[in-house]
């Protein structure tokens with residue numbers, strides 16, 4: 320009769336199926352027939368493990384000590400990324416900061432899985448470690464269902480989530496875990512960036528010139544009577560016609576006005592995602608107030624008979640002014656990043672190549688005291704500038720076409736896009752969890768995107784309509800409203816569902832959804848919109864983008880620029896996110912991809 324080596328109630332280290340990671344588990348029972356131990360992980364996941372996959376705690380502690388003694392880092396070798404998985408145990412470190420961080424995160428980590436890689440892992444390179452770290456088994460959970468999965472070694476593992484047992488206490492544990500994940504997930508450590516995007520140094524060098532020139536070309540075409548690509552003027556506009564100091568002054572005033580609004584002490588102060596040093600930054604969420612105050616200021620200006628069509632008449636000059644500010648700001652950001660500590664660097668903008676890092680952005684959250692430059696630029700001057708420019712185009716249309724009222728096409732474009740911007744401000748807080756804020760550095764790409772690309776290309780439909788009238792039938796108007804409504808519904812529902820789920824998976828609004836657990840303690844939604852597509856929110860956005868372009872008719876391709884940009888960006892973003900999720904969630908992500916094969920478009924893998 321076989322005897323159990325470990326006793327019920329023992330705390331031991333259990334291997335996570337299919338990986339070399341060990342987590343602290345408690346032995347719940349031992350089955351003499353199958354020779355399997357039932358163990359429970361700290362996040363409530365129960366598994367049946369073979370004895371060979373269980374090791375006593377002391378063995379690990381000894382192994383850990385000898386490891387830390389023997390590990391010597393050569394100066395050239397990048398620091399290992401530890402924060403990729405939120406479930407990692409902070410190890411012994413000589414640094415006092417790490418100890419402080421350990422203390423701060425202790426409470427959170429108590430409800431997390433605590434993986435400890437096998438000793439031989441130290442012989443492998445860091446890329447391999449990352450892969451192993453996230454290689455986890457997973458199962459689709461549903462009320463009262465279980466999925467059995469075979470691990471790579473052929474052993475039997477029985478995955479069960481405690482939620483399935485209808486145990487209220489456990490749901491609370493899961494809720495605590497997920498909440499902790501939302502508020503405590505750390506961005507990856509700023510090790511040297513080796514995976515270069517956008518074609519590396521050469522790619523970004525060309526992009527840096529190509530993007531501003533492409534936008535200029537788009538604006539030139541959009542303002543021409545014949546906006547077809549073949550009619551692009553062979554003679555470029557004279558340089559002096561592209562510059563106006565007064566316009567430059569107006570752009571500076573606009574930025575200053577928005578900066579002042581963003582510093583007003585209205586709205587709540589919220590904490591962003593934790594940084595590598597365990598600290599969190601505070602953000603003032605007052606976008607809705609800024610929107611309202613800007614609307615009042617514009618209303619007063621119009622009442623005072625300020626002619627907003629000036630913006631239309633000087634559109635190219637506004638663009639070049641914005642471009643100069645983008646360039647100066649990017650240089651400032653790059654220079655100041657020299658004084659940023661390792662902790663403050665973005666994982667994607669630290670390659671050591673000046674051009675690449677300048678483009679991608681070295682610093683993650685550049686701030687002047689409490690003023691967060693990235694958060695400000697991402698939401699305020701560009702998005703509000705877009706709405707203001709749209710409104711100016713509406714006035715210009717009435718003036719140029721001698722209309723008493725704006726055309727239905729112009730009204731639709733204005734209203735649809737205003738709705739999207741208002742929605743963005745209403746949900747401003749959610750931006751704090753997005754990759755742009757959490758992972759991306761603030762360099763030329765985002766500065767240009769936020770301050771030049773958004774206000775000058777997203778307005779391209781309204782700009783086009785000023786000199787290209789478009790008749791819309793009632794049927795067409797209803798179709799476009801429906802299309803925008805459906806797109807908005809999918810976009811909003813998917814984004815909100817994910818946000819609420821990440822905050823509290825037991826929230827009644829999302830508790831009915833089926834999920835796939837992952838070793839990080841977070842789960843992935845696998846039903847509803849997120850069970851239909853891997854990025855339902857992108858599809859909603861694309862529907863809206865289509866509804867914004869169609870009012871301009873089919874005479875030219877130019878008004879479809881936004882749609883083409885959006886699809887390209889979202890396809891690229893999907894690939895990027897897919898890579899990150901595969902690293903983060905390992906086989907759980909594979910499982911999700913199998914369960915939900917379509918990415919953005921139904922029927923297209």
Ligand SMILES: NC(=O)C1=CN([C@@H]2O[C@H](COP(=O)(O)OP(=O)(O)OC[C@H]3O[C@@H](n4cnc5c(N)ncnc54)[C@H](OP(=O)(O)O)[C@@H]3O)[C@@H](O)[C@H]2O)C=CC1
Nearest residue numbers: 753754814817842843844845849854856857860892896900
């Ligand atoms: N108009 C424009 O110019 C742009 C618009 N957007 C819009 O912004 C919105 C947000 O986009 P973005 O942040 O890129 O991407 P998503 O909102 O799709 O977020 C992706 C993240 O969501 C989490 N996730 C993925 N699948 C699941 C799942 N099944 N269950 C739970 N969580 C999941 C993962 O993060 P984790 O697990 O770590 O939480 C993943 O990294 C979109 O609606 C997009 O259309 C974006 C860019 C530009």
Ligand SMILES: CC(C)=CCC[C@@H](C)[C@H]1CC=C2C3=C(CC[C@@]21C)[C@@]1(C)CC[C@H](O)C(C)(C)[C@@H]1CC3
Nearest residue numbers: 697698742743744750755764765767768769772773
């Ligand atoms: C060509 C080029 C340099 C592109 C840069 C891309 C940026 C313009 C966009 C990347 C992601 C964005 C998001 C918003 C604006 C455009 C950029 C910055 C966003 C803040 C707009 C408001 C929305 O509600 C949003 C919060 C969902 C959205 C987030 C992404």
